[in-house]
Every structure is written in C-alpha cells, then in structure tokens.
Amino acid sequence: MPERQRPDPLPIWAKTLIMDTVQPQATMSPVRPLLKWAGGKRQLLPVLAKHYPPAFSRYIEPFVGSGAVFFDLLNAGRLADCEIQLCDVNPDLIGCYWMVRDRIDDVIRELERLAREYRKSGTECYYDVRDRRFNPARADLQSRSSSQSEVASRYTPELAAMLVFLNRTGFNGLFRLNRQGGFNVPAGRYTDPRICDEEHIRAVSAALRQPSMSIALSPFDETLAGATRGDFVYCDPPYAPLSATANFRGYTGRGFSDADQERLQQALITLAERGVRVLLSNSVAPSISRLYEDNKDVAAAGLQSWRFPARRAINSRPDRRGAVEELVVSNVGPRPATN
Numbered sequence: 001m002p003e004r005q006r007p008d009p010l011p012i013w014a015k016t017l018i019m020d021t022v023q024p025q026a027t028m029s030p031v032r033p034l035l036k037w038a039g040g041k042r043q044l045l046p047v048l049a050k051h052y053p054p055a056f057s058r059y060i061e062p063f064v065g066s067g068a069v070f071f072d073l074l075n076a077g078r079l080a081d082c083e084i085q086l087c088d089v090n091p092d093l094i095g096c097y098w099m100v101r102d103r104i105d106d107v108i109r110e111l112e113r114l115a116r117e118y119r120k121s122g123t124e125c126y127y128d129v130r131d132r133r134f135n136p137a138r139a140d141l142q143s144r145s146s147s148q149s150e151v152a153s154r155y156t157p158e159l160a161a162m163l164v165f166l167n168r169t170g171f172n173g174l175f176r177l178n179r180q181g182g183f184n185v186p187a188g189r190y191t192d193p194r195i196c197d198e199e200h201i202r203a204v205s206a207a208l209r210q211p212s213m214s215i216a217l218s219p220f221d222e223t224l225a226g227a228t229r230g231d232f233v234y235c236d237p238p239y240a241p242l243s244a245t246a247n248f249r250g251y252t253g254r255g256f257s258d259a260d261q262e263r264l265q266q267a268l269i270t271l272a273e274r275g276v277r278v279l280l281s282n283s284v285a286p287s288i289s290r291l292y293e294d295n296k297d298v299a300a301a302g303l304q305s306w307r308f309p310a311r312r313a314i315n316s317r318p319d320r321r322g323a324v325e326e327l328v329v330s331n332v333g334p335r336p337a338t339n
Contacts, residue, residue, distance in 0.1 A: 030075035034100060034204045035093075035164065036173025037066035041236060041281065044326070045072050047308050048234075050334035053277040056232035058083040062223035063236045064215075065093070074207055084210065087218040091148045092138070092175070094217040095155025096163045100201065101208040101215065103157045108198055110161030115195035118169060126169050126187040134162040135182045142181065152217045164201075168193050224267050229275030237264055240285035242324070258287055265291045265298070272301035272331045280329040292329045302331045 033042070041048060048069060059079060061070055064086040073079050088094055099107050118125045137159055145151045167173050170185040178184045208215060216223075220235070227233055238256035261282075268278050282288045284307060292298050293305045310326040 031071055031203045031207050032200060033066035033068050033071055034097075034201065035066045035167045037068075038172070038174050038176075041068040042066075044281065044308075044310055045069070047328065048072075048279065048281065051279045051328060051330040051332045052078065053232050053332050056082065056230060056277055058085070058227075058231040060085045060087075060223065060227055060231055060233045061236075062087045062218070062220035062233070063238075064088045065236060069234050069236070071207070079210075079212075082212060084213040085223065086213065086215045087220070087223040089148070089217065089219050090175070091152035091217055092155070092159075092163055094215060095152040096160040097208060097215050098152065099155055099157050099160035100205050103160075104202060104205040106157035107160050107164070108196065108201060110158050111164055111196040111201070112198075114161060114165040118165070118193075118195060123187045126166070129162055130166060130170075130183060130185075134159070134166060137162075138183070139181070149217050165195055168195050220264060221267055224271060227271050227274070227276045232277045233268075233271060233279070235264065235268065235278075235280045237261065237280075237282065239283040240288045242283055242285050261288065261291060268303065268329070269297055269301045272303050278303065278329070278331050280327075282327050282329070284325045284327050288327060292327065298329070303329055304331070304333070305329050306334065 045068065049072065052073070059070070059073060059082050061067070064070065065088065067086060070079075070084070070086060086097075114125075114129065117129075121128075137156075141151055141154055141159070145154060166183065166185065167175070169188055169190060171188045174185045176183070176185050220237070224233065237260070240258070240261055264280075268280060272278050280292075282292075292303070298305075306328045307325045308328065310324055
C-alpha cells in the first residue's frame, strides 16, 4: 500500500542524529522503542540476536509493534547500508509512527501539554483523555474514512500524542480495542511516569526518517510477497494463546486466527526456499508446535525450531506472570555464546 509522502530534505539535526544512532558511539545512549507493546521483545533480544544473519541487504518486519528488534539492529549499526521496511496492520500504530516521523514538533508540543495535565489530576486525566478525547476522535476518523489505510493517513499529531500518553500511563502499555472499536485499557498504577522524554522521542523520529526506510500499513502477506534472496525477515505475530483464558484478540479488533498462523507458516516456508533469511518468534501453544516443530515441510525448507525460557509480563494477576517457554524458528542457526 502507498505510504504518506514524507517531507524532504531532512533537517541537519535529523541527519546528524541518524548518523549517530545508526553508528552508535560509546558515549551515546541507544535508541529505545517509542512505545511499550504487548509481546514486545526487548527482554528476548539476547536470544533473538543469536539468529541475526551475518549480512543482509534489506530488513523487513511485517509485525513491527514497538520495533524492539529493529532498534536493536539499528543500535548495533547493522542497518547502516540496508533498505528497511517496517509494516503493521494497526492503523493507530502506523499513523502514530508517521506523525512522530513527519511532525515531531507538533507531537511533542501536544505531549508536553498532556504531561502537565496528568501531573495535576493523574488517573482522572487518563480517563478524560481516553473517553472524552481519544476514543471520540478515533470514532470520528473511522466514520470519515473508507479504509484503514485512510485512517492511518488522516492521523493527527494530537492523536499520536494521545496514543503515546495512554501507552505510558495505561495498564502495562496495552493497546486493546473492545467490540465497538473503542480503546478500553484501564489506567496503570504509576507514581511519576516519563510521559514526554523529548530527547528520546526526537531520537526515534530521526531513526524513522532515514531515506532508506519505508513505514507502511500493510498485511503480512503483502509485505512478505516481495522479499528476495539476501533479505532478512523478522516476524513477531500476535502469539497463539497458551490457553483459552490467555487469549488476546483486541489488537486490531479482528484478531489473528489459527488460519492466519497457517498462512504465515506457508509464507515463511516459501521465503526460506527463496533464500530469504527468516526469524520467527511465537508461543509454544500446541497449534504453533504442530506448525513448526517436527514439521516435514518446515524442515525441508531449512527452518529449525528452538525453545527458550521467557517471562510472561501481561496478566491481570501478578501471581500468573512468570517463566514460560517461547519458540524461535529460523534458517539461521544460533551463534555460539562468546566469553
């Protein structure tokens, strides 16, 4: 799908910051993801990094979410000479990224205003933003748009700032929609959340403005269709639930079904046969295990599976957050640990 036209040329400060973030120096902080995200991969980066290919010409991420792996590669200087494609089907996420990329001053101005309001009234401010501003603005945007792509293209700095605000003050950084399409995440319990970290947000904006980067609203099958030999694809789809009560299908209002998981498996087999370097993370739910572990078609394409321990971070009951197993599938074998 076509993406919004970006302004050109880049300001000098943005070009300088991009050079610094792509080739980080020891004195500079790494660029962190903009958003907390359900299933974000920051804690799993040491495991995933073992499957990064030694060289690739293009990086493609069809379920970008918070982009933890993208930022990890960026901070390591692995994307300096690469074409980059970041995609997702969540129009709020992509619309927010476009606004942070293209209208960063306006986003920061709105976010600073929301931070001042939150310091005065806390939780009351959260629900006012969620119920009286963000949801009505989103509903109006949906009613005036004929497609989700149009929703993303009509996103505003005010909506982007509200999304960042709700992400940083809501429960566990969730993005969840109810059946009516309204954002319904409750307020989190924070003493002093960092709502507007201007230096961080500008660093993210500069990273997203690289000339070699494309950010698009696109389903995974369309995103992956153009991948060719020499590309590196990382897939982090909505995880298959480990149990009926663990199911989470509120990310886009549509969910990610077993049939979608099967279509993704077939797409990854095709990519591996095409010579694309593939990396997938998912749960070890029985349906996913059947798709990837001891699967003849997967093995014939050169894909292997590894299980590793991870921590379940999202549950309404703290006693049910803890160690679980997750699955990595790749045609790049893990690098041995170095001392």
